[in-house]
Amino acid sequence: xxxxxxxxxxxxxxxxxxxxxxxxxxASQIVGVWKFVSVTVTEVASGKVTKPYGETPxxxxxxxxxxxxxxxxxxxxxxxxxxxxxxxxEAVALFRTLAAGSGTYRIEGKAMFSTxxxxxxxxxxGTTQKRNVEIVGNRLIATSDPVKATATGLDIVFTNVxxxxx
Numbered sequence: 001x002x003x004x005x006x007x008x009x010x011x012x013x014x015x016x017x018x019x020x021x022x023x024x025x026x027a028s029q030i031v032g033v034w035k036f037v038s039v040t041v042t043e044v045a046s047g048k049v050t051k052p053y054g055e056t057p058x059x060x061x062x063x064x065x066x067x068x069x070x071x072x073x074x075x076x077x078x079x080x081x082x083x084x085x086x087x088x089x090e091a092v093a094l095f096r097t098l099a100a101g102s103g104t105y106r107i108e109g110k111a112m113f114s115t116x117x118x119x120x121x122x123x124x125x126g127t128t129q130k131r132n133v134e135i136v137g138n139r140l141i142a143t144s145d146p147v148k149a150t151a152t153g154l155d156i157v158f159t160n161v162x163x164x165x166x
Contacts, residue, residue, distance in 0.1 A: 027107040029135050034061045034162035036073055037139070044146050044155040053097070061162055063105065069114060070102040095120070110134065112142065131160075138164045 036057045041050050051057075054076035061071040075097035081090040101119035105112055115128040131142040144158040 026110065026112075026133060026135065030063045030107065030112070030133070030140065031065050032063060032164055033166035034063075034140055035059070035165050036061070037161045037163050038159075039073065039161075040159045041149075042157045042159065043149075044157060053099075059099075060165075067104050067106060068102070069105045071100060073099040101125075107133075131158075140164070 036053070036059045038055075039051065039053045039057050041052060042048070052075070053073060056076040057073060058076060059071065059073035061069065063069050078097050079090075079093060081087070081094075086094070099120055101116045101121075101124060103115045103117040105114045110133060112131050112133045113128050114131070116124045116126065119125045129144070131144055133143075134141045140160075140162040142160045142162070146155040146157055148154070149156045
């Protein structure tokens with residue numbers, strides 16, 4: 001009898017625990033400092049995966065409670081310029097191995113919409129990009145819907161995996 005009463009009391013207390021809405025939960029969980037773990041581009045038709053920032057990209061992404069974001073991303077193993085004065089060719093190579101931007105973000109369900117006020121690639125500035133977001137343990141996985149690659153015209157999907165550090 002006492003075991004039944006204890007079980008009923010336990011179930012009753014569990015039923016009264018507050019359960020946050022999914023969007024509120026994601027919005028609060030995303031706040032912090034994240035480091036890039038992987039960046040991949042997948043061709044939808046073939047399934048071919050490339051890693052434009054290498055096997056171990058470097059960089060961080062920050063999300064604030066107030067809805068601001070800032071990120072910087074570097075390809076692993078970037079080539080150091082030969083001398084103190086960077087040549088035009090070296091500057092181009094360095095530019096092509098980084099990405100950076102800042103702006104605002106909002107969460108709608110499991111989707112995040114980032115609006116860039118600044119970016120290393122001026123074509124992003126003033127645009128809003130959607131990512132489907134999932135947090136698993138200390139990992140943030142952000143995946144784009146299929147988009148057309150500018151160079152090839154093929155449908156591709158971007159996937160960023162980040163790890164919480166703060």
